[in-house]
Amino acid sequence: MHIAVTFVALLLAACSAGGSPKIAATDGWTREVAPGQTSAAAYVTISNQGDGADSLIAAESSVAAKATLHSSSSAGGIARMRPIEGGLEIPPHATVAFKPGGNHIMLTGLQQPLKAGQAVDLSLQFEKSGRQAIALRVLPATSEDSHMHGMAM
């Protein structure tokens, strides 16, 4: 039994080591901020069509002094926001969506006010796939997702 488990584990490890990730970042957006507000949360959808796992390890944007991977939770009725330590794994054949109230990229030290209708740059650093650039659409503060609810287009 023990041997069988070890064998399966080795097999799985071999499989994941063999494949390479195929990362695509889409649907990037952030919110308009008020004058004087120095931080904003950015959201993005990351898909991995490849056979190997990858990890999102860092981010940067020319509009912010810093871009940090963060996670919000409201477990136990308390809203908390914490950095994601050690990167975020993007498993093979999976899609990881950053969403309000969950994972987000925290832009701090905004160099310029973000106005609805603008597009700002974001660069995502993956452990294996390297850098991926994506444009973030700046949506009105009332946006709850990237689909612009109730917006007169």
Added chain:
Amino acid sequence: MKALRIVLWALVALSIVAIGFLLLRQSQPMPGRTVPTQVNFGGPFTLVGTDGKAFGSAELAGKPYAIFFGFTHCPDVCPTTLSRMVRLRKQLAAGDEPFRIVFVSVDPERDHPKELASYVSLFGSPVVGLTGSDAQVAQVKKQFGIFSEKVPDESGGYTVDHTATVLLFDRNGKFVSTISPEENDSAALDKLKRIIA
């Protein structure tokens, strides 16, 4: 002697229950009374409005309200919650402002009336922004059963952990129920319908 003491203690216990019962009955809203009454949460308070002037809880009287505690440097949970409340209020289709949305800062150190004013104006629908002195905010947090705690962040600043729940009050200032972030829209709308009924 021992028996007498037991009887006396029993009497004390009985009186406490009786007083509690009377207090509970008294705190039921009386007809024509519009000042918020302290039942579970709420009660009279004074904070500072976005115009920099004192804002007394009496200004909320006569209209139901949904109150949420947060801070303007909160980029994720706070705009998400406020956006949701604004959207739900529109979905009720019960006039422009069937209930007030009140946003109280738990970060008065950074949230001065000016910052708060531009923050609440982002939501394109009336939101009452309130801040105050540390002591005022601490007092109001206590009255509304709100937890908040500063937590240092990785860039030398801080974030604030805080109660994520929205508290709902009827037009008499009586606490009715809560809306949590996990609750779906239809449950939240049912609760909002109750406070505006």
